[in-house]
Amino acid sequence: MAYHSLPDHGNDDPGARIPRRYAWVVFGLSFGLLLSDYMSRQVLNAVFPLLKQEWALSDARLGLLSGIVALMVGLLTFPLSLLADRFGRVKSLALMAGVWSLATLACGLAQQYPQMLVARFFVGVGEAAYGSVGIAVVLSVFPKDMRATLTGAFMAGGMFGSVLGMALGGAVAAHLGWRWAFAVMALFGLALALLYPIIVREKRISPPVRPDQPRIDAPPAARVPLRSLVNSRSVVGAYVGSGLQLFVGGTVIVWIPSYLNRYYAMATDVAGGVSAIIVLVSGIGMIACGMLSDRMCRNAPQHKFNLAIAYSLGSCALLSLAFALPHGTPQLVMIALGMVLAAGTSGPAGAMVANLTPLPIHGTAFATLTLANNLLGLAAGPLVTGLLADALGLAKAFQLVPLVSVMAAAVFYFAKRHYLTDVEHVGTHARGSATVMQAQT
Template sequence: MQSSNSSIPNWRKHTTLVLLALVYVFSFIDRNVIAIVLEPIKQEFGASDTLMGLLTGLAFAVLYAGLSLPLGRMADNGANRRNMVAICCGVWSFATMACGMAQQFWQMMLARMTVAVGEAGGMAPSVSMVSDLYPPHRRSLAMSAFMLGPHIGLLAAMVLGGWIAQEYGWRSVFIWFGAPGILLAGLLLLLGKEPGHGVFDKHKGDKDSRPFMTQLNGIIRVQGFGWIAMGCALAGMAGYGYGIWAPTFMVRNYDMSLAHAGISFGVAGGIFAAVGSIFAGIYCDKLANKDARWQVWMPMIGIVLSLPMGIAFLMWPADAIWMLGDLVVPHAILFAAGFSFFASWWPSLSYAAVSHIMTSRQRATGAAALNLFLTLFGAGLGPMLTGTLSDLFGETDGLKFALIVTLSFLLLSAWCYWRAATPYTQRMANLEGNTPQTSTDSGDAAEPEMNTQGAAG
């Protein structure tokens, strides 16, 4: 039974949430800031585009996605999650600074891979901690606050990172962005609070000593998880493809400089996505308290509303512009802002949904499994698919039509969330009744609507 004071918000809980959110901000910056300085790194080391693609994508994504699963299991099985996140933050921050000190390409590759190793232990334990800091009826808002990290990180990386590189060189970008993470790691150790596992759960779950693959199989077969994970994977393909290539589209379509396009897209994307994430968290908590299905309906609605905004951004006439002095501001940037607002709903609400349907001993592994789908499909396939389609469609409007095709994956994503509603509410009812399905928790049986072989069938 939870303590009488466990549900009372206090400065220590709020401080922990803020520190975890800041750690996530710098996690997102440190993994993505390399994109801003790709060209000077390539020129200095004389690397090919293939090697640069390996450095920025595959070398990071495979290590990050693979290691996050065992580290998530460690967090679920009793490790101090605050200490895990702090140590991992220190590791990836030192590795980020090492990227700026590399003198040869292999050193840069090794430092980049170490960033992935460190960050693999940051996301899943943090999601698990946030879920235990606040009661279920406040969890979506808390998760939305935590998930501001990518939106703030995008803004900082594109705007501040470009300025640092221009004024002080590409090596300074890594050193400037790596150093604050070391300070944050220390502050989290000193001021952060490990809330304990499952303090708000009726069914806390026992420490899981089964083989890792058996436990992971049980996580994947939890009712509703498969559909949510596939929804995230498909939305991630659209989102990462759009996010990586939209600034380049603006350069080509509006004849902008990369800095101009980066600032315009960064401001529209970062600020409106942050507002959308908080808006979704507040209203989802209110609606889901009345009907649990809103936890998956609301991200579905956000995805559906974001699609026409994204297409309008791509198709709006290039000569429709405002002039602010010498600054060109396309009318289409309003649709980019609208897309960011609605597309920001699904990430935080999906992680909150998964935290609801997992026991306290499954949450970190469940978040890591969800992150595996999002990283491998989204970050791994989305930008590559968009680039390949752009080459196939030709130079004139190839990128525009490639982005439209990539965004069409949002329709399949919305369908997955729709399919998730019924098994999700069944799982919630089982947990609320303190009688979770034995076969589901043990990984011996799958739900009838969704199995590991039929994610899209």
């Protein structure tokens, strides 16, 4: 297979060896588990008003129930992804799904706030490495020129899972109570956890090397130094910029059902349905932004950062305008438009991380990206917004949140200045490693 001449393609393309039909089966099942992941995580948002009323909770305590999951994902994603890279991604993914599903079931059985908090803690433990290891599996079975599209599409599963979690959870809670909302999500996840390792096999997603051609281009993960994860300014910028931008998108997803309940007087099921539409639009935007990145940046990879900057500033402008408008249909439309761009950096950022890190540690690289996304964005956003809401009101808090996108754009601009040099360094290092290993064989 010929190598591309662009610096964006320093690593070989093992995904081209996988049968395309099986690759899409792997994508479908991995995507299904990601849906379960976010359904279990975001169903809580749909029942916020019910929990607030039943247990007399402050917004800060509600925000902690959401933030504790993202916090554990942030703290544990790196070590668990490192283990998965070395000891088998498929088995690890199935085990993770079993843990978060059982913990979600425990949420439905909780009798008081501390019990719910502990159960949500274990939801975070189970979900910690799924996003990073799952996307590494998906990228490993497709050609590399589809990376931004696949990253955006896969991560959009989080949005679609949030849609299902909030819409279905709100509907179930309205008719059967909030406990059954958690139970439904748990049963879906357990079913997929049992099915996944039966169909997705480690040997099939890692094709055997031909005896007459040792595979020297992708050294084992254990031989790649972990400093490769953070040894360039542009990859660090991709991590940080992505996390800051998700502060905005993640906050809106978590708090929009409560916003609709308080300021539009919507019932739980109606608020969950309208929120689901807003999140669905965001997921569609994530896919579209990833596809646009692949199309526009095929011959100019540095433009990925230009698009990330544009998505960040565009979402800031739209959401700032939205939350300055009076409550009503125009405001909801403007929120939806802002959310089209709010998560648009996920595809370009994921592609940049893949291009800037060696292939054998992509699972760990995406764990590092997940760490930044959760600590800087998905954990910090809901909690900080809850604190602001207690002090200023939720409407005022939402007016301040979009300003974080300006910080994200600034970080992406810094990273852009070093991208081409850094990605060429990764390619040089990969070729050097291959030469050493060939000499040893």
